[in-house]
Amino acid sequence: MRFTSVVTSSDGVDEQLFTLGETPTDIPGDIPDGIPGVLWTPEGATGTRPLILMGHGGGHHKKAPDIVARAHRFVAECGFAVVAVDVPGHGDRPVHEEYDRIATENQARVAAGAELAPLIADFQALVARRTVPEWRAVLDAVQEVEYVGPGPVGYWGVSLGCGLGLPFVAAEPRVRAAVLGLGGALGPSAEAAARITVPVEFLVQWDDERVPRAQGLALFDALASAEKTLHANPGRHAELPAYELDSAVRFFARHLG
Template identity: 50%
Template sequence: MYSLRFTTESSSNGVLERDFTVGDVPGVLWSPASDAADHAPLILMAHGGGNHKKHPAMSGRAQRLVAGCGFHVAVIDAPGHGDRPRTAHDEAEIAELFRARAAGEPEGPIVVRYNDHLAKRAVPEYQATLDALQELPEIGTDGPVGFWGINMGTAIGLPLVAIEPRITAAVFGQHWPDTLAEQAKQITIPIEFDLQWDDEHIPREAGLALFDAFASTEKTLHANAGKHKELPRFEADSAVRFFARHFGPAVTSPA
C-alpha cells in the first residue's frame, strides 16, 4: 500500500491546494482552508485527454465544489499526461491519432482503444489514491465519495466506479460505448450524464447507448446543442448541484 506524501501547499480565497504523490503518481488535493470540512465528502475527478491535473477545467470545478459545498476534491495525472512520462505505446497512439486527424479519418477507434489502455493503468492508481486520501484525518473513511470525469475522464472513471463500492454518485459523459457499456450495466448509483447533440466525433446514437447502459434507477441525461468541445459551462454548476444534492446541502454557485 502506497502512502501519500504532500510536496507543495498554497492557499487562496479560502481554498487550500496541496500537491501530492502516491507512489510515483502525482496528484493535487483541494480542500477548504478551515477545519470545518473535517470528514466532508470527497470528489475524485479525472481530466480529459491531453490535459493534466491542474487544467483550468479541473481547478475551476474544484473551486466550485470546495468554496460552494465545503467538499474535498482530488485529481491525479493520467498515465502519460501532465507530470508523468510517456511510454513508447503512448507516443505511438498519440502519433496515430494526429495522423488520422490530419487525414480527416474518424478518431473514435483510436481514442477508444487508447483510453481503454489508459484506464487499465489508471483504475488501480485511483484506488490506491483513494486508500491514501482516506488515511488523512481530515477525510477519513466515513464520508461519502463521488466521481466526476468527462471524455477520457469517463473512460477511466466508469470502470473505476463499476468496481469501487466507496463511490456512491458520479458525473460522466461524452464517450463511446464500445468498451464501457458492459461495465456501465454494473453501475446502479445515481448518475448525471452529459452529451453534445451535434458531437462531430461521438455519434448521437453512441452517446445515448452508453447512457442507456447504466443500470442506475436514478440517472439524468443532459443533452446540449453543440459540438464536442462546446459543452456549456453551466453543466459544471449542474454537476456541483448534483453532488450537493446527494452529499450535502444546496449550493449557491459562485458568480
C-alpha cells in the same frame, strides 16, 4: 503519500500538491512511477467530509483550468474535498512510449479514413487498466488524511475522464454518485456502464465531432443506474456549457450530503 508543496489558500480553498508512490512495490497495480496529484479542501478543514475524484480530459492535466474551477466550486459551496491526479503520459507524468506510439498510429488511421470513436474507446480501455488501480490507491491514501477521512466519494469526468471513469466507477464501491459524459457506447465502455448502478448525471454535446450523438445516447442507455439524468446541449465536443457546473454542484450536494 507525500505532500510536495506548502498549502496555498484562495477564496477559502486550500490547495496542496502530493506524490503517491515512487516504486512498483509502494502501491497496488505495479505502478512504476509516482502519481502526481493535487488535493483541495476547505481552508483550515478538520474532520471527515465527502471526497470527489476528478478525471481530466485528454491532453490536459490535474490543474487544467476547468478542473481547478470545478474543484473550487465543490469545496467552497459544499465543503467537500477534491482530488485530481495526472493520468499516464500527461502533466507531470513521464512520456509513456507505448501510449504515444498508439496515439500516433491512431492519428494516421484517422487521416486514412478510419472512424475516430472506436480508436478512442480501445485506447481509453488500455489506459484504464492502469488508471483504475492507481485511482483506487489514491482514494485509499487521501482518505487517510485527517481532514478528509472515510466519507462518501463522488466522481466527475468527461471525454477521457469518462472513458477512464466508467471502469473506475464500476469497480469502486466507495463511489456513490458520478457525473460522466462526452463518451460513447463502444466495447469496454458499454460493458463498464452496464455494471454502474449509482446515480449518474450524463452529459452529451449534440454536435460532438469526436463522439457521434447516437453513441453518446447509447452509453447513457447502457448505464444500469436506476437514477440517471441525461443533459444534452447543442455544441461541439469542447463546448460544454459553463452552467453544467451549477447542476453538478447540486447533484453532488444531493447525493454526497
